[in-house]
Structure formats: structure tokens, C-alpha cells
Amino acid sequence: MKIRIVTDANIIISALLGGKPRFILFDTKFEFITSDFTLKEVKRYIPLISRKSGVSKKKIKEGISFLPLKIVSRNYYKDYLKQAEELIKEIDKDDIDILALYLKEKTFLWSEDKDFEKVEFKINLLKTKDIVL
Amino acid sequence: MAVKLSPKVKRIVKEFGYTDEQEFIQEAIEKRLMELKKLHFFSISEKIRKGLEKKGIKPESVLKEIKS
DSSP, rough: OOEEEOHHHHHHHHHTTTTHHHHHHOTTTTTEEEEEEHHHHHHHHHHHHHHOOOOOOHHHHHHHHSEEEEEEGGGGGGGHHHHHHHHHHHTOGGHHHHHHHHHHHHHHOOOOOOGGGGSSSSOOOOOGGGOOO | OOOOOOOHHHHHHHHHSSHHHHHHHHHHHHHHHHHHHHHHHHHHHHHHHHHHHTTTOOOHHHHHHHHH
């Protein structure tokens, strides 16, 4: 049985930039899930990554499409949005969706975002360094 | 198109406890697709990494800029 991990935007971006998460994301021991909102957040930074790296926006978009991610819509975790909002709205509103998905999945949240450490709720937070291949 | 397995492969499929040949073929295709996706993704992310390096930009600074 695969270990399901809720994956945050900074992890996907780090993989795109050639970081260690790219090795983990293609490890078949795990199953990675993220929200449509989170993926949109990643796509928002395609122009910036393209400008800085010189790689075309089209190519970067193509790269994202190859990632083995299960992408779910807000409808999938709608019952947890209110709880997530209460927990993190004062810290960063952009984190509501990924937190709601984590609350629905009740598994692990993979993120390098320190905001999740400030939440007054026990989160099974994974950092990239915690994942051993 | 139906895929025919050689007797040698058929024997291995049976020995490794697959319910049928179809299950083995499905798994093999999925694995190969994952390998191809990985290959393509790594080629693109490597281009990005090298592109940043060429300009003296560290990935950490890009991530920091994105967060702020």
C-alpha cells in the first residue's frame, strides 16, 4: 500500500527548479495529492521561473504536466474548508485549501512553509529532509 | 491490440502471484509511463536548474522570492 502525501506548492516549485523533491515525487512508494488551487498557485509563478531561467513558459507548463500528482477540486475537501480557514486565515489565506485537503486526507502534509508550524493544531508536517528514499 | 507473452514471461507472471497476465501487462505499462514522465520532467527541471545557475541565481532565492 502506498503512502499518500498531501503536497504543497513550494515542493512542486522546488522540484521544477531541480531540487531534491523531484526525486521523491517520482518514487512509487508514495502517492502525491494536491489541490487544484495549489496547482494554480504554482502556475502563477511560471512567468517568473521562465524569466529567471530562460526556459520557455510552454516548456515549464509541460514539465508540470509530467508530475505524478493526483489533483483534486475544492469540492473534494469542501467539508474541511471552514476548519482550515479558522486555523490559518490569520497566517496566510493562500494556505487554506492545502490545509483543508490535509484535514480531509488525515495523512501527511509535505511543505517547507513555516506557516504550518504556527498553526494551533497538530499537523503531521513533513519536510523534504524527513523523507528517506 | 492483444499482447502475447512468451512462455518464459508467462511462467514468471504466475510465479510472482499476479492474478492474470492482464494485471502484469497493466503494471508494466504504468511503470514504463512513469519512467518516461520522469525522464521528461528531469530533462526540463535540469534545464531550469542550469539556466538559473548560469545567471548565478540560487533556487533557494527564487523560493524565498515566491513566498514573500
